[in-house]
Amino acid sequence: MLEVLRINLCSPISLAFVLGLFARIIRSELSLPRELYASLSIYLLLALGLKGGVELSHASMAELAWPAVVTLLLGVITPCTAYLVLRRIGRFSIADSAGIAAHYGSVSAVTFIAAQQFVQTLGFPAEGFMPTLLTLLESPGIHVALGIGAVQTARLASQPRADGSPPVERRPLKEVLHEVLTARSMILLVGGLACGFVMGEKGYEPVKPFFEGMFKGALTLFLLEMGLAAGARLGDLKSTGLFLLAFGMIMPILHGSLGVFLGHWAGLSIGGATVLGAMAASASYIAAPPAVRMTLPEANPTLYLTAALAITFPFNIVLGIPIYFQLARMLAGGS
Amino acid sequence: MLEVLRINLCSPISLAFVLGLFARIIRSELSLPRELYASLSIYLLLALGLKGGVELSHASMAELAWPAVVTLLLGVITPCTAYLVLRRIGRFSIADSAGIAAHYGSVSAVTFIAAQQFVQTLGFPAEGFMPTLLTLLESPGIHVALGIGAVQTARLASQPRADGSPPVERRPLKEVLHEVLTARSMILLVGGLACGFVMGEKGYEPVKPFFEGMFKGALTLFLLEMGLAAGARLGDLKSTGLFLLAFGMIMPILHGSLGVFLGHWAGLSIGGATVLGAMAASASYIAAPPAVRMTLPEANPTLYLTAALAITFPFNIVLGIPIYFQLARMLAGGS
Amino acid sequence: MLEVLRINLCSPISLAFVLGLFARIIRSELSLPRELYASLSIYLLLALGLKGGVELSHASMAELAWPAVVTLLLGVITPCTAYLVLRRIGRFSIADSAGIAAHYGSVSAVTFIAAQQFVQTLGFPAEGFMPTLLTLLESPGIHVALGIGAVQTARLASQPRADGSPPVERRPLKEVLHEVLTARSMILLVGGLACGFVMGEKGYEPVKPFFEGMFKGALTLFLLEMGLAAGARLGDLKSTGLFLLAFGMIMPILHGSLGVFLGHWAGLSIGGATVLGAMAASASYIAAPPAVRMTLPEANPTLYLTAALAITFPFNIVLGIPIYFQLARMLAGGS
Amino acid sequence: MHTVPLTLLTIIGEGLLRERLITEIERAGAKGYTITECSGSGSRHRRVGELLGENMKLECVVSPEVADKLLGILSDEYFPHFAVIAYLSPVSVIRGDKYV
Amino acid sequence: MHTVPLTLLTIIGEGLLRERLITEIERAGAKGYTITECSGSGSRHRRVGELLGENMKLECVVSPEVADKLLGILSDEYFPHFAVIAYLSPVSVIRGDKYV
């Protein structure tokens, strides 16, 4: 375990994240241009999709079936457990509980990628169809949690305005669904999958140096920015309290273990189960925040952003992924 | 032919374009940062120029002479045919006819690159000096068309202002010429050609992984943006009418065939004739629009942008290039 | 020497710089997006640091000791010589002299990289720990010069405001020190060094295609932008006068020779001594300008920016580096 | 030149509200608008963070009535939950009918 | 502080007009200007599209006379063909001689 941890800590990905954190802590003016951040994320998602699509063209539907089922299951369970823990134990408001739960029900693409790179480095590559599972897990959790929030507050009915004109309604879930399904990350991932599937190994060849050769380097640069963003939120940890800190580290372990178990049970390899665990454990900070902000404006953004970005994300990158890997290896009867 | 079409449709380039189109049609919020678009276009043009320059250093002037002559000829003929068709058959106003003709007289660098990649994939690489022809074809067509527009409207004389101060004159053609010749795309292409020529194979070596290895991947990303841009104009197709739709697909076939014939006659290989055809068939959407907007402000931008970007560009990428290739192969006595 | 010069002039780096200059001279609208510039500089500095760090993990502290000492020495000497020459011979004001001297006391990372690439191309690679020296030379010169300026003007005491509230004080040197030490370039370089050191050859492997394979190409693009920036300042040469023009070319030769001598004396290889010379000869245009602007607002930015960017930078790239190389070769007993 | 007095309504707030605010102002009768990206700080700091876009400034030239109506809507539905401010300033335009 | 009343002229329109509008305002007597990138929508949609840069906002502090002259020029030569709007607002500056 220690050796695995050391390897993980000395990877360019972890180091770049730590460098970003460190730069914010010493209050350096370093920042990546917003457009570089956006460009890198477009590149990473598209590359992920393409590669996944090419590999998907080798996979049989039978292999994919059970993993897909357990993934969807995770998308329903994890927002509920998160909501219950936050509301009952943490005593957060309905809106805040639902808002945070939406983040933990969804998935962080960068955590996914980091897990994939991690198991590959150790010689346990995950199944080629994992990006397909990623797309399956992205949106259900958000909707389950927002649904809980909406039902609980039962404030969906909105009064007409003073001047008689109808109000711009509280965002109907349908609209939110459209938004999440057509979101940048979805289009790039699912679109990339489809394109990769159609072009196949042969068509992929000429663009491979760009989409595969550069991948890890680009990811390193991206993690630097993630470190900067997480570092900027460190200060908020004080105001968000100890409970959220604990929640942001214990919840991932629970969700991650569940993911590894279900993945193992569904027939995934050690690498695959690890990655599924990391997905379940991760909290979205790209897709979930705007959906929550628009649908549950009463939820406090500081809470969910700090939890997802400054606690759970680094926890998974540094400690979580090696833990899920050990678990997957134990289940598979390894050391 | 069908096989050629299939290969073309399953290339990363076409698929990325279709993905972009699709994203706009389902109203996804996906968009590439403007700066990424600009950066990619700078990269592609410079890479194109450098590579062309390196290869030009192997070419003899004799080989280049006739192709250059027919290219300039195309630059004079195509804006005239386009203008006549638009004005006489399409009954467009003088300004609109000249404006659109300027676009079809010039050339689309991305169509050029796509054609080059296409013939290379099929094993019929075009001549190394093709980028030189690209630079020759870029500007004459714009000036011929704007000249026609200026002469026809004969409004070049401008009245003094009410307060007696001289008006900021209608842009003199000279100024437009300076602008087109010093435009970003010109500098990068011609400058790249010159640099590549001077540095030669040896100097090019260390930067080859960047400028050549990444080329097709970067092009794929670029085509995604082109798809998004074209998709945003699809809605305008209704207002621009059926004539323009037909014009945007038939004109390229005519100009493209002419280009292939002249190219073949001038001694170009199958690949070279195909690429020259694609150049003649293509319509500019980078260099021409600002020149037309400033010199012929009465021309309606919706017309020329929709024709160039939403009709002719995808037509060439998907159908046109394979057609020109078949034609070139037939002329050369192939299947 | 002529051959060395020819090789240097025909390198992609020099040619891209000249292309940028040329584009500005013919008043082309070409410009790189500000974000591309920023992204490239982040990439280059981080890549430089990482590579240096990986190589540093092979170096012994003993090797590093003397070169580090002479580097720090250069950081103290060069701003003083520059100040004296400017104030005594050039008759510049105290603020202007100190401001310009701060630039010549610091170092230009791009000149450093260009020198490194140059000696490598010629088969005389510099020591792996050179980036460490770069970080050592970056800030002392700025502080020495600003210190001279502060002491000389002795205006550090500031009067209270009319309304009694304390004034926002003249920036204390401590604050400037923090700023320079936590500046983007410092964090990326030093942070990259540390990360590279920790990850070692093994961890570096997967990101090497990105950080090393793309390096020279990215540098070429960057030099294009530097050419554009320098070109934009050419017009200012008239107003800054002949003295500054001479200063911007003679000072580098003096500082460069000193750097080569000290480097040779400290045991550096031909390549290493050349690079150290280029560092001493170069003038900062990234770290120094904001520090000077905020601490010595009376100094005229046109003077120091034009000298550093439009005179010394191109001088070093085109002529200086080959000169320092010849000198280093002579000292080492070569031809 | 003959100018007409109108009102410039400036709304500054979280970039996320972009589409929603455009819908609001168009429904209220604005004939056009201009949007600029910006950043800033105010008395509340509830917003969706740095990875997700900063503030935007939405400006529209409208009649005083439309401006007043919009201020009401903003005050009722946006100020309580979102990071938004708004203010009016007097402007003079030519061809005032373009804006009302 | 002693302030001087002047006029702020704001011109919003297609980014392509940048150079031309700068020439216009300088010829009319403006001593400086500030340009911001923006996007927007109005009553006409004639412009050179998304690949080519969006709107820009040009602001200049000028004397009322210069502002009036510029409104006239814009109204005669730009409004007919280009996507442009312009408006004036009252501002107070210190050291007013910098602007006239």
Added chain:
Amino acid sequence: MHTVPLTLLTIIGEGLLRERLITEIERAGAKGYTITECSGSGSRHRRVGELLGENMKLECVVSPEVADKLLGILSDEYFPHFAVIAYLSPVSVIRGDKYV
């Protein structure tokens, strides 16, 4: 809507001054501010060049007293050495207590 008259202070100048100007306005009593990137040209051209960021526009809605105090500070400490201009314009806000 019931609105309160306040003052909008606009400061345009070298981007480098960002942090310093924010400190100034907060110390003078401004409760918020908005910053936009911009470019421009004026009567002096002393600035740190194109590689280092352009101008910024800092806007804050404040009471007339705070605006006046800030104009004084700008005039004494910034105008002599830096490329900066500033002007005031009248605005109306709702819930005026947010700004004072």
